[in-house]
Amino acid sequence: MDILLLVKAAIMGIVEGLTEFLPISSTGHLILAGSLLKFTGEAAKVFDIAIQSGAIFAVVLVYWQRVRDTIAGLGSDAKAQKFALNVIVGFLPAAVLGVLFSKAIKAHLFTPQVVATTFILGAFVILWAERRAPSAVRIETVDDMTPMDAIKVGVAQCFALVPGTSRSGATIIGGMLFGLSRKAATDFSFFLAIPTLIGAGVYSLWKERAALSMADAPMFTVGLVFSFLSAWLCVRWLLRYVATHDFVPFAWYRIAFGLIVLATWWSGAVVWAE
Numbered sequence: 001m002d003i004l005l006l007v008k009a010a011i012m013g014i015v016e017g018l019t020e021f022l023p024i025s026s027t028g029h030l031i032l033a034g035s036l037l038k039f040t041g042e043a044a045k046v047f048d049i050a051i052q053s054g055a056i057f058a059v060v061l062v063y064w065q066r067v068r069d070t071i072a073g074l075g076s077d078a079k080a081q082k083f084a085l086n087v088i089v090g091f092l093p094a095a096v097l098g099v100l101f102s103k104a105i106k107a108h109l110f111t112p113q114v115v116a117t118t119f120i121l122g123a124f125v126i127l128w129a130e131r132r133a134p135s136a137v138r139i140e141t142v143d144d145m146t147p148m149d150a151i152k153v154g155v156a157q158c159f160a161l162v163p164g165t166s167r168s169g170a171t172i173i174g175g176m177l178f179g180l181s182r183k184a185a186t187d188f189s190f191f192l193a194i195p196t197l198i199g200a201g202v203y204s205l206w207k208e209r210a211a212l213s214m215a216d217a218p219m220f221t222v223g224l225v226f227s228f229l230s231a232w233l234c235v236r237w238l239l240r241y242v243a244t245h246d247f248v249p250f251a252w253y254r255i256a257f258g259l260i261v262l263a264t265w266w267s268g269a270v271v272w273a274e
Contacts, residue, residue: 006222008039013051013223017230020055020197021190021238023126023169023250028115028261035270043216047223049204052197054227059190062235067194079143083191089147090154090188091195097158098200105161112265115164119258122169126251129173138179142188145180152178153188157196164261167193169254173247186242190235 015033019026030048034040060067073080139145156174160167168189175185264270 005219008037009047009219009222010226011037012039012048013054013226013228014230016048016051016223017055017058017227017232018234020052020227020231021059021168021193021235023122023166023172023247024254024257025115025119025122025164025166025169026052028119028164028257031115032260032264032270035264040271043219046204047216047220050201050220051223051227053201054224055231056194056197057228058231058235059193061232062239063190066191083142086142086145086147086150086188087191087195090150090157090192091199093151093154094157094161094196095199098161099203101161105163110163112261112270114162116258116261116265118162118164119254119261122165122173123251123254123258126169126173126247126254129176130246130248130251132177136179137181139184140181141184142191144184145188149178149180150188153180153185153192157192164258167196169250182242182246186238 012030012033015029016026019029027048034044034048069077070080070083074084139149153171153175156170156178157167158170159165159174160170171189171192172182172185175188176182180188261270
């Protein structure tokens with residue numbers, strides 16, 4: 001057993017868990033961490049997607065009562081049915097576009113210029129969203145959402161197909177721009193992540209199954225465990241954070257990270273496209 005490989009898997013899992021649900025793009029951070037750790041290759045690319053499932057288990061745990069009540073009420077509870085419908089409707093746009101264009105996106109958009117640009121542009125969108133008047137909020141909780149609201153957030157999630165955008169950033173900030181409160185947008189982003197990331201993980205594992213073997217199981221297990229633990233801490237922290245804070249600090253962080261992407265690419269310190 002390669003202990004060094006397991007340590008790298010643990011570090012990558014921690015990076016995934018800490019960045020998946022913050023509006024700062026887990027993909028960009030995983031690329032940077034993977035390059036610095038020399039954790040690259042086809043198996044590593046599948047690993048980066050697969051360990052998202054660990055982060056999703058953390059969301060399910062934090063929201064377990066809501067998840068359980070929704071599943072139990074699907075047959076008779078109108079509130080549960082409406083909520084489940086909204087999650088499905090919000091999930092579909094990115095799912096369809098992801099299947100249709102994932103190869104093209106990886107081939108043409110996975111460049112340091114695109115990653116840095118989306119990091120920085122995303123920062124300005126966050127700053128703009130946070131400057132909007134509080135009166136723009138019309139939806140206080142996820143239960144107030146309609147399927148049309150869910151579709152809008154689902155369309156916003158499609159922008160996260162572009163590397164560096166951030167799935168959580170696109171859905172949270174998109175939700176806020178469409179009239180959701182910061183809390184409602186954050187909650188719905190978490191719920192929307194459950195089918196989105198599990199679907200992406202299963203799809204990636206199936207497509208790349210020929211490149212994997214049972215020898216990779218310990219690496220994937222360690223990554224999933226550490227992704228789960230770090231995401232659980234991050235989600236609990238973020239829910240407390242949004243109650244009294246805005247996302248402006250994340251915008252400035254994105255600008256700084258975008259500049260880091262450009263610097264590491266220009267210097268050759270990080271291989272951003274393979």
